[in-house]
Amino acid sequence: MAVPACPRVVLGVAGGIAAYKAVELLRLLSESGCEVTVVPTKSCLRFVGAPTWAALSGRPVPEDLWSQVHEVPHVRLGQEADLVVVAPATADLLGRAAHGLADDLLTNVLLTARCPVVLAPAMHTEMWEHAATRANVALLRARGVLVVEPAVGRLTGADSGKGRLPEPGELAELCRRVLAGTEQDLSGRRVVVSAGGTREHLDPVRFLGNRSSGKQGYALARRAAARGAQVVLVSAVSAGALADPTGVCVVRVTSALELRDVVLAEASSADAVVMAAAVADYRPVERAAYKRKKSGPLTVELVQNPDVLAELVAARAAGQVLVGFAAETGDDDGDALFHGRAKLARKGCDLLVVNQVGDPGYPTGFEVDDNAATVLSAGGSSTDIPVGSKDVLADAVWDLVRAFWTGTLAATD
Numbered sequence: 337m338a339v340p341a342c343p344r345v346v347l348g349v350a351g352g353i354a355a356y357k358a359v360e361l362l363r364l365l366s367e368s369g370c371e372v373t374v375v376p377t378k379s380c381l382r383f384v385g386a387p388t389w390a391a392l393s394g395r396p397v398p399e400d401l402w403s404q405v406h407e408v409p410h411v412r413l414g415q416e417a418d419l420v421v422v423a424p425a426t427a428d429l430l431g432r433a434a435h436g437l438a439d440d441l442l443t444n445v446l447l448t449a450r451c452p453v454v455l456a457p458a459m460h461t462e463m464w465e466h467a468a469t470r471a472n473v474a475l476l477r478a479r480g481v482l483v484v485e486p487a488v489g490r491l492t493g494a495d496s497g498k499g500r501l502p503e504p505g506e507l508a509e510l511c512r513r514v515l516a517g518t519e520q521d522l523s524g525r526r527v528v529v530s531a532g533g534t535r536e537h538l539d540p541v542r543f544l545g546n547r548s549s550g551k552q553g554y555a556l557a558r559r560a561a562a563r564g565a566q567v568v569l570v571s572a573v574s575a576g577a578l579a580d581p582t583g584v585c586v587v588r589v590t591s592a593l594e595l596r597d598v599v600l601a602e603a604s605s606a607d608a609v610v611m612a613a614a615v616a617d618y619r620p621v622e623r624a625a626y627k628r629k630k631s632g633p634l635t636v637e638l639v640q641n642p643d644v645l646a647e648l649v650a651a652r653a654a655g656q657v658l659v660g661f662a663a664e665t666g667d668d669d670g671d672a673l674f675h676g677r678a679k680l681a682r683k684g685c686d687l688l689v690v691n692q693v694g695d696p697g698y699p700t701g702f703e704v705d706d707n708a709a710t711v712l713s714a715g716g717s718s719t720d721i722p723v724g725s726k727d728v729l730a731d732a733v734w735d736l737v738r739a740f741w742t743g744t745l746a747a748t749d
Contacts (some may be wrong), residue, residue, distance in 0.1 A: 343515050345370045346413055346449075348422035348442045349389075350429040351379020352501075354458040358423050359384060362392050365511060373398070375442045377429070383456065413441075414448030419515055422446075424458035424501045425483075427469050433481075434472035452514045456484040461497035477664050480523060482514065484583040506582040513562050521738060523564030528606045529557045530613035531643075532572030534592045534603055538636060539624035541658060548574055548614035552661075552694055552707055555726035556610055557584045560734060568602045570595060572613050592616045592641040603648055608657040608737050611645050612689075622663055649684040657740045658685040659733060663693045670685035673710060673718075680712050687736055688712045689729075711736055713745060 374389040386397040489500040533554020535543040544614035557569040558581035567584045589595045618638040664672035708723040739745030
């Protein structure tokens, strides 16, 4: 669906130090063709004044319920908007929005809006993690509001942690997707995605690893969040160069054992788990305390890592959909799909995404932006996904996961 011509966006700005970032968000939205009306709270104006908002938006800045009363702004702004986005949304703003309070212009706009609403929280970690804030966020999400997961990073003063406002460019891209009408068909679902390649340390300097960049797993997380899901992304170390997807909770791990522990814990309350990470099959029996010196041939004893996908299958809850990935090459025994079908039978998951790798004439898979795959189902069906962006493949996978939830793709034929 195309973005509406000159979409009307209300940019609400609550009173937090991150209000300065909303200035850049306003610029990006305006440059993309949006007609933006900024609705600041009184507290916001102590951080960034009305002249700044007016100059960058080219529109008057309604500061309270009593300005331009004859135009009824507290009703009109919400009614006419194509999108309402609040960045930053403070803990106070989230609480008032969740409980339908309307004691200023911005909360009145939130009550009258019948368009998509995006709230981008920013606050200290302790405030974000407080039970009251978590309950308010859950209530808003249950009503269809897209509440973005805050980023992890530097807060005010010397504090760091979860609660940082995502970067303006990421929020602008999220707004673009919402305006384009991305269907919120995963709303109300909680999904876990693993991404990247694990590292198994030989000593403080060296490790065993693989070529996974994490791009496909990040695309899966990004597209699930865009479609309304609550997403936990378990990111292995090789994906560290990628920007955190907006609205996604990112948990970073290094080794296969760390990934296993986090995925199993998060999967206990998930509707779907997608294991896109390249998890090392083996790890050294012993990690040397000191750097191993070069002194001729080196023999390293390895032990097999746990099979995370098999453990997920054994512990799965009713209705949970499990998706595995298989980077396969052909050999004397069979082609990539032959090995993929054998792996699907061994693992017992619902879907297996088979990537053909290692063929110079098939430039997809590791470390590139495009991908292609064949998705095998436990019921015997297969779905070919032609070469395209990793976002396209991610959407195709989520379409198949939805088909399991809706019963249009049976677990067994």
